[in-house]
Amino acid sequence: MENNPIKMLIVEDDPECINKIHNLLSEVKGNTFEIQICKTLSDCINYLTKVGKKDVDVILLDLILSDSSGFDTFSKVYSEASSIPILILTTPENEQIALKSIDSGAQDYLIKNQIDSNILIRAIRYAIERHRLLVELHNLSIVDELTNLYTERGFITLSQQMIKLVNRMDISMFMLYITIDDLDKINNEFGYCEGNITMKETADILKETFRESDVMAHLGGKEYVVLGVENPRPRAEILINRLNYTVQTHNNKPDRKYKLSLNAVMVRYEPKNPRTINDMLEEARKLTKS
Secondary structure, three states, rough: OOOOEEEEEEEEOOOOHHHHHHHHHHHOOOEEEEEEOOHHHHHHHHHHHOHHHOOOOEEEOOOOOOOOHHHHHHHHHHHHHOOOEEEEEOOOHHHHHHHHHHHHHOOOEEEHOOOOHHHHHHHHHHHHHHHHHHHHHHOOOOOOOOOOEOOHHHHHHHHHHHHHHHHHHHHOEEEEEEEEEOHHHHHHHOOOOHHHHHHHHEEEHHHHHHHOOEEEEEOOOOOEEEEEEOOOOOHHHHHHHHHHHHHHHHOOOOOEEEEEEEEEEEEEEEEEOOOOOHHHHHHHHHHHHO
């Protein structure tokens, strides 16, 4: 990425914002950029259809355009270009819509009046590199057939690359270690087929709870993990509460044979205090037993 131009599609109709991005990118050393501007959603969709997905490295997307507004803007672009990392350009009053977009597949969002050249290029580089890592891992087909989550091998492979990436970007990362309570009891009372259903339901709950850009894996049996990057705002504690809410929603469904119970603990990775993913797993398992 350092040697090749970054092909960037900016979907924005505000001339001041476009000029600001141009000026900020001109301050960046070590990268050159090929920039295409689309001022409407329809122009964006037409451009993506014309040039193909492989000719765009990253999309900077304003949610408020003349022909589209809010989450619908992201949804339509994402349905057309889910294979391209998307960064949301937004204002403080639309921050909740930006967060909803992240939960649905956007890599991150940037507040227009708060970005500088360092924030902008770091967000762009991280989005592109992380997306590349996910594509590489997907091509290795290290996915658990039962849950359609990454296997332990896939998780270790990707997490090692993620550690290298967050170290370079100097950003923190969290890992949620999640276990199914009483899985052995479910297997004994209802049979192993029911145990498999429980493991699959747990995977579905994780997919409902966490954003698509988080890494979710089934380590085997009752063990699951979620790995995600922490923005300056705290996310992990909020996500544990959201996980508990999703479990409760599933338990409220009629005709259940038993109540599903999950236990979640969180550990963090800080570039200033580097450690291995195995060290993080060991800490999480100790916290679960304590």
